Amino acid sequence: MPSLLSTSGRCLTWAIAVCASWPAASRAVSAELASSASALVERLRAPVAVYWSGDPLRRAVTTLCAANGVAVVIDRRIDPDRPVDLRSEDLTLGQVLRHLADSQGLGVTSLGPVVYLGPAEAAAVLRSVSRLRLDEVRKLTPEAAQPLLRAQRLRWEDLTEPRELLGQLLAQAGLRAAGLDRVPHDLWAGAELPPLSLLDRLTLVAMQFDLTFTVSPDGQTVTFVPLPEELLAAARQATEKPAVEVSGLPARSKTGSAKGRRPVEVRFTQKPTQGPVGVLLKQLADKLGLELRIDQQAIQAAGLSLDRSVAFQVEQATLDELLDAVLSPAGLTFRRVGKVVEVLPANP
Structure with a gap:
């Protein structure tokens, strides 16, 4: 949702x-x-x-x-x-x-x-x-x-x-x-x-x-x-520019059809980053072309919030590992089907 x-x-x-x-x-x-x-x-x-x-x-x-x-x-x-x-x-x-x-x-x-x-x-x-x-x-x-x-x-x-x-x-x-x-x-x-x-x-x-x-x-x-001041500084950093700069995005093919090729497994590396989990998740979704479906009602009912500050970093992580690194410190998890990511409490 x-x-x-x-x-x-x-x-x-x-x-x-x-x-x-x-x-x-x-x-x-x-x-x-x-x-x-x-x-x-x-x-x-x-x-x-x-x-x-x-x-x-x-x-x-x-x-x-x-x-x-x-x-x-x-x-x-x-x-x-x-x-x-x-x-x-x-x-x-x-x-x-x-x-x-x-x-x-x-x-x-x-x-x-x-x-x-x-x-x-x-x-x-x-x-x-x-x-x-x-x-x-x-x-x-x-x-x-x-x-x-x-x-x-x-x-x-x-x-x-x-x-x-x-x-x-x-x-x-x-x-x-x-x-x-x-x-x-x-x-x-x-x-x-x-x-x-x-x-x-x-x-x-x-x-x-x-x-x-x-x-x-x-x-x-x-x-x-x-x-x-530290609270305001963190808010300024989060609102001025995206905090997430993930490396590992696949380059566009210049050779037309990829028929017959093995799919490339994309890996992601992210330097140490901190901010509200919702901010980081939205920035990842924008960069990676993900469709977020956030169960806000279930999250609130579990006493959790997308405003919670989390810190994470990954190296050569799969997409699922990247999402888990962002969400798990906030008590959240996800279900993913292709580009559609549903976010919900880890323990409803």
Whole structure:
């Protein structure tokens, strides 16, 4: 099954209805929002008709997503009025969003039931940052972790200041905030999101300022801090240019028919390479002419992600050995028939 959502510029990574600043009139005709990651996957599979000709990005995306019951966050750093062009009647919603991100040099991914459209680097690390925060909170006592894990809807009005929004979210949970001075003054259009944990609500807001947060050992104080530079550096490397430069591609025949010849066994050599497994897999597929069918739903159900960073290298490897070297460190495996590669969890 093809990946429904996952791109960040050249990267594989992945509506706020329901997203910042779509017209009030659109709210009346929007579908009920997908309230879970699995529901979002189903909505992204739905075929849609798109006729964009110089439409402002924010209006085009939020109207489309609202009509299909998908919440989308458009990062504050994206010009909402940049024109977009696309005419199609045979793409799914996920394919449209992926095409839009690619054509605009942006990244698109999802966090729970919410689609995020923003700078490629931010999209490449969004889910990784969320998982890091979740890993930290799981070390707390159940009582201390509960407020941070409780899922609630998120809604704010027009002209809301994100600094105040973050403070209010923590105050409502009975927690203290520190480091809010790192959030510059800004005014946001009103928005509404389906239920998300407090961790993910904070992440979606803080990410737009290249911030994340730490939680004190007693779980009572949340401190906003800059995103780790090494995380941003890895995202920049992954989104600027392909990380995979495989040697071993067969040369085109110059002698016409190869009838009667023994087939050449192609071997591949790849120097040490590291990056999100989805990024590396997509780059390999592009270079080798493979058709990927990624079982995203099964991968998520197994607690795995294409955003997981892996490191690999091969020397004189077969194609199957090459694919296994990329996928196995992320807990994934594959089934291949010719050029068609199905990606799925190694242990469903």
